[in-house]
Amino acid sequence: MNRNKFAEIFADDHLGLLDISDAKQTTERTPSEQRLISSFEEINNFYEENGREPKLGADITEFMLASRLQGIRNSPQKVKILLPFDFYDLLKVEQTKSVTIEELLRDDPLNLLNIDEMEDSIFSLKHVKKTDRIRPDYISRRNICENFDEYEGMFEQVHTELKSGVRKLVKFSQHDLSEGKFFVLRGVLLYLEKSEHTEQEKQYDSGVRIRKDGRTHCVFDNGTESDMLYRSLYKALLKDGFGVSEPIETVNNSVEISDDDVQNGYIYVLKSMSADPNVSNMKDLYKIGMCSGDVTERIKNAPNEPTYLMSQVQVELTVRCYNINVLNLEATIHSFFNEVNVLFEVIDKDGNKRYPKEWFVVPLPIIQEAIQLIVDGKINNYEYDSTMQAIIQK
Numbered sequence: 001m002n003r004n005k006f007a008e009i010f011a012d013d014h015l016g017l018l019d020i021s022d023a024k025q026t027t028e029r030t031p032s033e034q035r036l037i038s039s040f041e042e043i044n045n046f047y048e049e050n051g052r053e054p055k056l057g058a059d060i061t062e063f064m065l066a067s068r069l070q071g072i073r074n075s076p077q078k079v080k081i082l083l084p085f086d087f088y089d090l091l092k093v094e095q096t097k098s099v100t101i102e103e104l105l106r107d108d109p110l111n112l113l114n115i116d117e118m119e120d121s122i123f124s125l126k127h128v129k130k131t132d133r134i135r136p137d138y139i140s141r142r143n144i145c146e147n148f149d150e151y152e153g154m155f156e157q158v159h160t161e162l163k164s165g166v167r168k169l170v171k172f173s174q175h176d177l178s179e180g181k182f183f184v185l186r187g188v189l190l191y192l193e194k195s196e197h198t199e200q201e202k203q204y205d206s207g208v209r210i211r212k213d214g215r216t217h218c219v220f221d222n223g224t225e226s227d228m229l230y231r232s233l234y235k236a237l238l239k240d241g242f243g244v245s246e247p248i249e250t251v252n253n254s255v256e257i258s259d260d261d262v263q264n265g266y267i268y269v270l271k272s273m274s275a276d277p278n279v280s281n282m283k284d285l286y287k288i289g290m291c292s293g294d295v296t297e298r299i300k301n302a303p304n305e306p307t308y309l310m311s312q313v314q315v316e317l318t319v320r321c322y323n324i325n326v327l328n329l330e331a332t333i334h335s336f337f338n339e340v341n342v343l344f345e346v347i348d349k350d351g352n353k354r355y356p357k358e359w360f361v362v363p364l365p366i367i368q369e370a371i372q373l374i375v376d377g378k379i380n381n382y383e384y385d386s387t388m389q390a391i392i393q394k
Contacts, residue, residue, distance in 0.1 A: 033081055036072075040082050043069050047088050048213060049229050142224040155189060155221040158182055161247055165369060169242040169385070170393040174234055182244035183237055189221040189244070197230035245393060265292040265326040267319040267333070269367055270299065272359075274311035278344075284363050285342065286316065287356075290330040306346040306354035316364055319371060332374050337362050340386050363389055 043065050046054050054065035069090060072078045079091050161167040169184060179195050197214030216233055218226045270287040272279050279285065287308070291298040295318050302308035321329065340361045346354045366384070369391055373379040382391050
């Protein structure tokens with residue numbers, strides 16, 4: 001073959017498939033290529049979770065992935081970029097029938113399938129805030145648990161232990177995801193009875209990662225069960241879940257007061273009796289304060305004092321403190337519940353604006369639990385979750 005013939009072949013290479021110059025071998029990728037790789041990784045994830053490629057005739061999420069895959073297959077440039085990431089041979093399909101792009105577009109009068117340019121695709125959302133909500137397919141594959149009676153007593157015991165403080169809700173961590181443990185997913189208690197996952201090494205554009213893949217068997221306290229994928233369970237708990245601690249051994253902390261013990265004051269919890277709807281309609285609204293003397297004596301002038309919202313108050317809890325700095329105890333409680341601190345604007349009897357700061361929206365049993373954790377010196381290991389209305393371990 002003469003030199004001119006080679007020149008003609010390379011000149012006719014419009015897609016640059018024969019160009020193997022150093023410039024083409026660079027590992028640097030354009031933003032468009034990075035987006036393409038990320039979008040193809042979603043297709044790989046679908047294959048891992050379902051054992052098949054996405055199909056056009058399915059729900060909207062699967063339809064989007066199937067359309068994206070078809071568009072990639074129809075583009076030699078995209079196929080060339082994605083071949084190193086095609087772990088499941090999704091780009092190497094048997095051509096049973098030659099179909100041109102023109103034929104595809106002819107059957108698509110609204111141009112919905114033309115997704116060669118990812119930025120212009122109807123499946124590429126713009127100006128839409130991403131949500132952290134869990135994809136429905138993560139948790140929707142549940143069936144009725146036919147032998148739920150075998151688990152029911154166990155769930156009742158865990159609920160009782162959570163209410164009594166023997167168990168705690170803790171922040172979810174992947175190393176806790178093991179057989180025989182309990183978790184809370186979107187407010188539902190679940191028991192991870194079995195996990196048949198294996199560790200696999202995966203090569204991504206960002207590097208090598210260890211992935212845990214396989215099926216689990218989960219039983220939920222609403223009488224259902226699921227064999228969701230290990231990775232699906234992990235992602236769901238990471239976004240909207242908690243771990244449940246092992247039972248905590250309790251110790252009788254009651255002590256006898258001796259003549260050597262020094263009473264330093266009181267921590268009190270008060271409920272407002274105000275008729276103002278802005279106050280009376282607030283559920284679990286309490287004032288947490290301290291005093292050195294009798295609480296009843298301290299609040300007798302409440303209707304005239306802005307700190308009590310210029311109204312009568314009712315004593316809900318009194319804690320007598322011995323051998324402890326009551327001011328520090330009060331400050332620690334206020335800091336612990338800072339997220340649910342409510343600031344009011346109150347007009348005193350002289351017409352001046354006052355802003356009392358010791359009112360919090362938190363259930364009374366939670367306040368009692370926090371005080372005990374402070375006294376025991378354990379409060380730094382916990383935090384208050386206002387959404388769950390529970391103290392959880394960090």
